[in-house]
Amino acid sequence: MRSTSFSYLIFATMLIALGAIFLWVPTEQEMGIIQRIFYFHVPSAICAFIAFFLVFVGSVQYLRTREDKWDRLALCAAELGVVFGLIVLISGPLWAKPVWGVYWRWEPRLTSMLITFTIYAAYLMVRDYGAHSTQAPRLGAVFGILAFVNVPLVYYSVDLWAADQQLHPPRNVELAPAMLYTKWICYAAFFLLLLRLLAQRMELARIETAVARLRQKLSDEV
């Protein structure tokens, strides 16, 4: 079955990634062993943003077509974005403590991620508070569009605000080949994981819709 072989693929990729992170890649000079967090901190951040983009796509398409599947995509992607965002926000401070000496610093990248995280947590709340009404998908779609448009604005304005606090490791660091390969393996592993989780969450959403519809049908017939 396609689904099972896909799961095996993910399992294998993750295992390879783990091996690469812990057994193969050399330790970075400056930060030492703690730098290895970067190998799943960064992919998690990228997956979160892919997920947020999918929320945008789902929201726009839902308003255009009113097809349930787009609304399901938006909801599921938002959940996953929040999950991966949580990983970023937990691994960030755990990296920061040994390196900067403090768990948290209001520096641009982490602060922007925190704000973005709260925006999409708010999205999930909008969906929650309209859960059994017909309005939740529509209102969620409106918020989903605004949320994604706001993301670059958040990053720009926080950057502006903390221009003197560029403590986060710069983006385009020169990486040794082994590190580069490890990075790409981790990107692949996390991306596949995102797809798998998304597929599973969407299946759950489909069942939820089916159950709700059946309930409705049953109470109509009575």
Next chain:
Amino acid sequence: MDNLHFLFAAFAAMWIVLFSYLMRLNRRTGELGRQLEELELKLLEQKGDSPDS
């Protein structure tokens, strides 16, 4: 090495988050699957009772 502890904590946190989410998904899927079957049965029963269909 203290750094190793933090590295472990970060990895552990990641696994915990992902696993909890996965387990929650699996549990809900199971529950809802059961509910779906129940409801489908009920719908069949109802259809059987009413003489029209």
Next chain:
Amino acid sequence: MSFLGRALAILRKDLQAEWRTKERLSPMVFFVLLVLLVFNFSFELGGAALHEIGPGVLWSAYVFASLLGLGRSFADERENDALDALLLAPGDRGAVYLGKMLGNLIFLLAIELLSLPFFILFFNLSPGFFLVPLLGIFLLGSACLASVGTLFAAMSNNMRLRELLLPLLLLPMILPALISCIEATALILANGRFEKLLPHLQMLGVYAVVFTVLSLMLFEYAIEE
């Protein structure tokens, strides 16, 4: 009636209603004063840190006040079922949004101006030339707040726990604008150079335009029954 005409008609109606009773304005101004009081005891505003946290305190107070005020902007229609009548009328739903948004903008601006004397008093500022650029920031900031605030007010109008939900939606979304407002205000009060001010003004301008346009386009989806 033209699009703009409809929007202005709605604006005029709301302004007239508010002017007659002034029921929203005075409590809001009083609220700002109270928030300043609370912040005073939280942060010891009289101290040397005053000029650092002053702008933040000011804008926090305005944002909290706006949460109360924006929530009411559709409340009157809701209470009288007048919203349906408004929507049944032919013409762009966007005109309703624009009218409401402009109304909120003017309302927020009024609160900010009326409570500015408190700010000047408590923070021992000497009224001076800075008032003019400060007004500009007030205008831009209020536009940002009103743009998404009006849309979210319409959205939360239809949802459970609407008073609770509006802040949860609005606060994270306006952070970029809020940050720039605070920074710009701080720069103005410190007689900062214009070059440093410009990026913030651009941020506020972009935010206001982008979110007003988006809210205009999305309003009809938010207000559907």
